[in-house]
Amino acid sequence: MLGVILCGGQSTRMGTDKGLVKLHAKTWAQTAVDKISALHLKVFLSVNTIQFNAYLSVFMETQLIIDNDALKLHGPLAGVLSVHLQNPDEDLFVLACDMPLMETVILNELLSAYRQYPAADAYVFTNNGEPEPLCAIYRSKGLSHIVHLLNAKELSRHSMKFMLEHVQTRSMPLAEEQKKYFRNFNAHSELNGL
Template sequence: MLGIVLCGGQSLRMGTDKGLLSHQDKLWAQVACDKLSSLNLPVKFSVNPLQQLSYVGYFGNEQLIIDNPSLDIKGPLLGVLSAHLSNPEEDLFLLACDMLLMETRLLEKLIHSFKADEAFDAYVFIKDNQQEPLCGIYKAKGLKNIINLLQTNGLAKHSMKYILSNLRVCEIAVDDQDYRYFGNFNSHAEINGL
């Protein structure tokens, strides 16, 4: 299994690259990387071509997965499928770089569910009856099916939630006291309280 830190968003509301913002003297991308690394996973960073030069300076080229130009899609799915195409045999553990408060113990819950029952294509948390697609495990076999759907024009939408509707998903309920760990930060106003 490979840990993937999703950093390739446009960060329009933030106005600057979120993965390269600093929190407690660490880049947001590094904070997410450390959490995935603590699960004994090798970790790579999913970035878009415009970010490549900046990220190489911090993490080195071998740790980057650049969005695949052959994929005619946008959003997180582009990063996920690019990571899959460059590592087609690996299951992927995704974590968005802006889920700053995510706790390792919650990530361990996903790993536990994955090991306990391998019958699913994806393992994600569910909060307020909504799936949390950007913190989850996606098996290589399920992602291969998504690539096939994409190539045969079988994907009506490119949202991660729509992708999950095409997979067998193990949903792990989020306890009320853990809701805050699933927040993602999109603007300077949201991070002022950190």
């Protein structure tokens, strides 16, 4: 299994690349890398072409995977499938860079489900019935199926939530006190108190 930090967003509301925003002297991307690394996983950062040079000034080139233009996708699905295509036999533990409140205890719950229910293709938490696909585990066989659907032009929408409808998903409802860990930040005004 590999860890994947999704950094490839546009960050238009934030006005600056969210993965490179600093919290307690570390970038959000590095904070996410540290959390996934604590699970003893090799970690890659998924970035788009525009971000590559900025991330190269902070991370090693071998840690960066650029979105595959041949997929003709944007957003998180492009990042996840780009990493999958470079590592087709690896399951992926995905975490978005803009969830700086995420705790390792939550990540360990996903790992436990992954080990306990090997038949599933995806492991996600749900928040009021809605999946949280940007902190999740995806098995390679499920991702291969999504690539097949994409190539066959049978994937009508290109979102992570829609993708989950096409693979066997193990969902775990979040307890009320866990929901704060999934908060993502999109504007500087939301950062007060961090």
